[in-house]
Structures are given as C-alpha cells and as structure tokens.
Amino acid sequence: MSKKITFTSIADLPPLVVSMGTTEVNATGSWRYLRPVYHDKTAPCIEGCPASEDIEQYMYWAARGDFDKAWEVLVEENPFPAVCGRVCYHPCESSCNRDHFDQSLGINSIERFIGDHGLEFSLDRFKVAEEREQKIAVAGAGPAGLAAAYHLRRLGYQVTVYEKEEKPGGILQYGIPRYRLPKHILEAEIMRLERFGVEIKTGVQVGKDIPWNEFLQHDAVFLAVGVHKSRKLNVPGEDLDGVIAGLDFLSRINSGEDVSLGKNVAVIGGGNTAMDAVRTALRLGSTPAIYYRRTRAEMPAILDEIEEAEREGIPMEFLVTPVELIGENGALKAMKLQRMELGEPDESGRRRPVPVEGSEYVVEVDNVITAIGEQGDFTSIPEKLIEWGVVKSDAFGQTEQRPVFAGGDIIEQPHTVVHAIGSGKKAAMAIHAYLNGGDIATLADKIHVGNKGGVSFLRFRDGHEGDPVDNHEVVTFENINTSYFTRKDRHQVPELDVKTRITNFEEVKGTIDREAAMDEALRCFNCGVCNMCDNCLVFCPDVAIKRRDDRFRYEIDYAYCKGCGICVVECPRSALSLVPEGK
C-alpha cells in the first residue's frame, strides 16, 4: 500500500502539480457489500458416481496429458479403473452438466483409457498410511470385497480376502463375458492389489472351510458374498435336459468349459444376465432370442448392453412369459408362452405384466436359459443378520452385529459393479472408525460428496481440516458460464464390426487413443473447481486479484475489491461465490 502524503505548509508542495503517491491509499474495499470468495464446489458427475471418483479432477490432468496423475486421482477412490471403464453403466455421464450443452462428457471412455494407461505402465504407487496390527477378513473377492480390502490395506490393516471359487473377481470373473471384460484386464487389476499386500485366499468358503465362529475371530469382518442363485421360472418342465440357469451358463463359459447348445436358444429375462447369456449363445453359434415379460423400456439391463444385443441382430420378444417347458424323453423340445399386457405399476414403479387369457402359443426350442434374476444364498450367514432376503445394514455397511460389516449385492442397494465398489469403500471407513473407537456417522458430513450418499476417501484420509469448501453444493448447468465453451460432439468409442465380433469372444469395444482422451477431457467444464483459467484475474477492474506466491491459484485483496462480482459471473465453472459482506 502506498503511503499517505501530508502537506503541512505551502513549502511542502512541489513546484509542479505532480502526483507522487498512488491510489493505493484508498481502501476501496470499504465500498463493498458483496464479497467474492474462492469456493470450490462439487461437480454433478462426482455426485452421480456411486464410487465418488473425483472425475472433475482427473479430467483436469487428462486434458493436460498427465495420465499418471489422472490415474492416481482416480484410484484414490476406485481401485478398478480399467474394469469400470469397461463395465460400468456410467451414471456419472447422465449427471454431467455438459449434457445440457451438447453431449455429456465421455467419462467412461476416458476412465478406461486412464485405467489401461495404469496397467500399461504398471502404475501402483499406493501408499500405506502406517502399518497396523489389526487383522481384517473379507468374505468374497467380488468388486465389493476387493474394494474394501484395498481401502483397508491403505489404512494400514492386515487384510485377507477369502474366496470360495478358484479365482477372484466374483461376477467380474464368472459372470461378465470376456468380450466385455477380458480376463487379463481383470486379473491385472486384482494382481496390483495383491502386490500391495492384500492377501487373497481362493478356494475357501466362509461358513464351510472356515467356520463362521472362527471367521469372526478377526478384529473386523466384511461380508460381500454376492447373490448368485438363479431364480426359478416355477413352470412345469424346468428340470428337462437343455434348461440352464443363466449365471451357471456364464460361469461355465467363463471358466473355459465347452458348453454345447442347440440351434434355437430361448433366453428368458431382460437383465444383464439375460443380455450376457444371449450374446454368449450367439457367439457359440446358436440362434438365440430374448423373451421378456414386459417391454424394452422396463428392461433392467444396462442400456448399452440392450443396444449391443440389438445391433448383433438378436430378436427380442416382449410381453411374453413361459408357462410350460415341453420335453420328449427328458429332453427339452418346445416352450409354451403366454402373452402379457402391462397393468398397474408394482412396488418397483414399473407396470406389472398381467397374462392375457387364451393367448398361449408354442415355439420350438433346443435350450432355455433362465435369467430372471439372482437371489442370495445366505446359508452360511447367521440368520439374525438377514431381513427380506438381504443383509441388514446402515449406509456404511454396519450390521447389527459387531464387528460384522457388509456390502455389495447382499445389502439393499442397486446391483452394479460401481455400487459394490462404493459400498466396499464406505465399509472400509466404517471399520476404521469402529476399530479406533469412533463412529463413522459423525464424520458423514465431512466426507460426503454431494447429496446422493457418496463419500470421498481422500477427505476421509486427509481430513481436510479447515477446508472452506462447502462440499455438498453441487454445480448445476445454470451455474456454468457457457460463453467460454464451444460446442463439440463427444469422441466415439472404437468397436468391432458386428460380423466379426459375433464369431468370437474378442473384446467388442476398444480404448480411445491418447489424443482422443486428452481432447475429450478438454470438453470437461471442470464444474465447480478452479482450473486456473485466469478469467477472474484478467477481468478484475480493480486489480484486486493476484496470483498466489506459489503461483497456484489466486487471492483476493479485500482492501481494494469493490465487490462488483465480475469475477464470480465470469468464472466459467462456478469456482467463486458472492456472499453478503459481514456474514
């Protein structure tokens, strides 16, 4: 600040009227009644991601070509970017603000590129905070169990994952076919956890190979055994040769077994298992078709999967249900179907299918694959933990029995990979709090990302004490200053053409290349987080904004800022807020 100049006599005055001081003597900040503040907010994509990946942040690094850093940011919250980049149903993209401008960002395709980058360069710079003595056991090496193990290990615990099957991965290993998720990708991401000190013991069934009571001897246990029992059709003829349960079918194929199917294969259902089964049957040389009792709009499968099945020319018969499977000498021959129509909405909100009297007809089939849903097999879990077919737990996976925590498909939550991963993370935090005599619920406010239940591991670990960020304020499209963005379509993901892909199990979708990943990441608005675009600095009429000494971000000189609000309005991404002065 320049000095105040005082003339005490005529003799003090200069011979010419020349100003010697600067206007910095005027603290024009006193004019201000609104105060601009740097205030990072939550991007809606992050709120939309059940694993709360810091998408905005890894887009920042990806756009600048620093994929190592992007990978580090990503795996802070989710240990399986290459897997999720392939199989996630990407609710982040449906929440993306860019969707209201041109098209949502191709988050999933960038995530995949970053995941593959991590594998290509064997990135595994995980850090264990401090080694701890406590031992934690996890039942089930699916995405939920492995995610929990990962985060617990990072917190320093000695973690052992017990897996009933021969290989870890759960449905990623035995459910999802390799044309969607090649085994080497899954295995490489799991191996990284093992290198990091997560112990995985396969071929060990909790409740059988390890008795429940012994299992409970650990300092804490996490249950993530998934749901794998295929629902029955409950129609005559279900035991005929040629009738196969969907998940068994996929599991045998995924284990490398030869499964021989006949020509006409009917797949019953409209979920992911049905789509995977029907597309697998097609690749085995059959002529499969989908039979579903509601319409396409009600199909629970990921939309991408439905579209790919359609592209592969798979016929889909809607509003039908099998009422009888007809055999000859114990072998399946035909299937009797009944037409349905949609009635009143049921408890899921979807309109309930009701049979149309006298509409039965018969089709010839060689195989029927049932894929009308899976149920939990809870024979090895104490009954008191179960209610309505799921393991009872709170938002952080705490069951009523200490030290038992649960996550993934066995608790009440959508059956998706990313929800499983998110629940593993939450349980890891809850276990940590429990083992340290705390209560995770008291931390919820600090670690929540947005308002949809997601939590940040970074905030949990670092504490972010004194962080002025109102973590819950989510940036809407109206908060974006679109003057600073130009319309541009998203990058297309490369895919195998239909003719070649249906003859084999080659991966259908490809990874975008480095240039495309950078270019696509540049489309990101970086909602709510300052990316140092300099707009505020450039547009301040009062020279009140300065780069910080470390040249990272800026500070406002409130001695002079008049509170015009230009910086706030011209911030493209709502990383500043205008707040009433004196509050």
Next chain:
Amino acid sequence: MNHVDIQPRIPEPELMYSGHLACPGCGASLAMRYALKALGNNTMVIIPACCWSIIAGPFPYSALGVPIYHTAFETAAAVASGMKAALDQQGKSDVTVMAWAGDGGTYDIGFQALSGAAERNEDFLYVCYDNEAYMNTGIQRSSSTPFGAWTTTTPENHRKERPKKDIVGILAAHRIPYLATVSVAYPEDFIRKFQKARSIRGMKFIQILSPCPPGWKTADDQSIHISRLAVESRIFPLLEIEHGEKYTLNLEPEGISVRDYLEAQGRFRKLSEQDVAYIQNEVDRKWEMLKRQVS
C-alpha cells in the same frame, strides 16, 4: 492439485493501481488496465475531462504507474500532438503517447482537435473509451448515445431519435494508418491491437465499447457479459482498418438477436417491438456493408 506451469494469458505486470475511483464494475477502468499491460511503462497518458479524470485519483495520488497529463475537455488530440513533438525534440521518440478520452471528448467537444491531428497524421494513439454518454457529469446524451437509449437529457418521453455517430467511418475517412475497435470481453484481442498500435508510426485510433453500470442501468457484475453480447449481436464488430482501406473483421459471430443485448440494459427498457426490429435491421444492414468492405 499440484503445481502446473502457468502460461499467463495477458502480460502480467500491472501498471494500474488498486484504489482508483471508478465505480464497481466499470468497463473503462478495466480497459485502462489492459491498455497499459499492452503498451508497457514507456508510455505517457493524456486525459481530458471525463470519468477517467476522477478515476485516476486526486493530487498527490495517481492510479497509473506512468505519467498522466490532465487537460481540458476539448484538447486531448491537440495536447497529444504537442506532447509528442516535445518528446521528439528531447530525442525521446520511443515514448508512446496515448490520448485517452471519453465519447463526449471524442465525438463532440474534442472532435475538431482529433480531426486535425488525424489529418496531420500525428504520431500518437488516440483512444476513445466509449460509454455512450457524458457519464461523469451525470449521464447526458452525446452524439455517441445510441438510438432509443435513455439518458437524463433523453428521458423516456423525449428520447434520442438519431443514430449513434459513426466515429469509425469518420476516422477511416481520414485514412489514418491504424484504426481498431476493442472490447473488454476479449482481452487477448484487445491487447494484441494495442501492441500493434504501439508499433505503427502515425495516427492510431482505438474505440473501446465501455460498459458503465450506473449509466447503462446494469448490474455491476454484467459489464463483461454485456460487452460480449454487443460483439455477438454484431452491434459492436471487432475490426481493424489500415489506411482507411484495408478492413479486417477479427471475429465473425453467428449473430445473436440484438434483443439479447438491449434487454440486458435498463437504458433500453422502454424500447418497443418496432424499435427493436428497427435496430436489428440497422445492425444487419451495417454488417452487410462491413462484409462488403472486408472483401
């Protein structure tokens, strides 16, 4: 986030100080900040009576890190001519002389001096920060005030029926070496043109559309937004004219409706549908003319 290499978008040194006396959100103050970033400290500024006489601060304080010569309302171009001649006499011909006047001091009272200096091709830069009225004395109309705009001397029942004077056309007719229009919403373009002006000998004229929140009846935080709308609606084209002949359009916006620009400002509140259609028509017609001049 860690450190990243910062590539400043515009020159970092500041030659304007905080604590100046412009209203919050003043376009003219931001304009000076950019101008001096572009010209650097080997510059002298001449300011006739206008808002900037006040913004610059009272004796013994100044808002600028370069010398300012305050002068009478009608004399900016004459004083600049004299100052340049005096510097030349002292062998200091590398100093950039910039006259910095409002629209009143340019289109109206200072017009004779400006036209004379332009005709003589004096070697200085004349900048008109155009806020489209006599703002410092309380929002009286000037010959720069656009058709239909409210001012205290063109109240709503006695509004301005004449169009804004075409100062760019007039200066182009003087065939001076360099003429440009700039907007505070396009800082890179702004700075490039000032740097270019500095490198050219002879008379340079730059017009800045300069939003004035109290005079235009806009919120303080809208100045950049409105500047951008002026360009996007083609009301204020960003252009350069060399020797009165070579026209360059620096930006060819898609052309949003003039309504977006007009509706954003209280001074146009009473325009009728017909008025808006008339303004749109005028803007379209002038844009076509401009396009012909460019090719």
